[in-house]
Amino acid sequence: MPENKMPVPRATTASPYDSQPTPTNASVPITRFRDGNRFLSNFWFVPQGVSFDQMTGPTVEHVFQAAKTLDRHQRGAILNARTALEAKTLGQKVDLRPDWEFLKLGVMAALQGSKYSDPQLAALLIATDNAHLEEGNHWHDTFWGVCSCSAHDAVGENWLGRLLMIKRSLLLA
Numbered sequence: 001m002p003e004n005k006m007p008v009p010r011a012t013t014a015s016p017y018d019s020q021p022t023p024t025n026a027s028v029p030i031t032r033f034r035d036g037n038r039f040l041s042n043f044w045f046v047p048q049g050v051s052f053d054q055m056t057g058p059t060v061e062h063v064f065q066a067a068k069t070l071d072r073h074q075r076g077a078i079l080n081a082r083t084a085l086e087a088k089t090l091g092q093k094v095d096l097r098p099d100w101e102f103l104k105l106g107v108m109a110a111l112q113g114s115k116y117s118d119p120q121l122a123a124l125l126i127a128t129d130n131a132h133l134e135e136g137n138h139w140h141d142t143f144w145g146v147c148s149c150s151a152h153d154a155v156g157e158n159w160l161g162r163l164l165m166i167k168r169s170l171l172l173a
């Protein structure tokens with residue numbers, strides 16, 4: 001490609017963000033993992049399964065919750081949970097492994113890597129272009145997402161969104 005042939009900036013659709021001074025080629029932020037962006041959720045069913053440390057489950061949520069404990073029976077019950085929500089609920093009652101706080105970010109990053117090894121999911125993630133990603137929620141998750149309840153008022157560290165944006169960069173590298 002000749003050096004003077006620069007990519008044409010993407011046209012952005014009208015949105016409330018248009019009034020803000022964003023770069024002309026910035027995509028509209030994705031702040032809810034629902035509707036067409038629901039695949040970004042850890043509850044999304046992954047046909048080939050998601051794996052980490054010899055555990056495989058149907059969603060990131062299943063394996064993440066199972067990884068919280070070293071108890072084989074608790075792990076098995078979580079991996080076999082019928083829904084991601086059930087896995088999440090079971091994960092709140094496990095015997096937590098003592099080093100979990102140090103591990104959880106790395107485990108989540110590895111699980112996103114496993115999930116987006118699916119070419120179709122990878123294509124969907126890449127198609128979000130350079131959009132800021134964050135899991136806006138109302139269930140007070142201010143570590144992985146951003147909570148919009150009146151008490152938290154859009155506070156959150158957005159670690160899931162950050163990991164997804166890192167994974168997207170790696171897919172494009």
Ligand SMILES: [Zn+2]
Nearest residue numbers: 140147149152
């Ligand atoms: Zn809240």
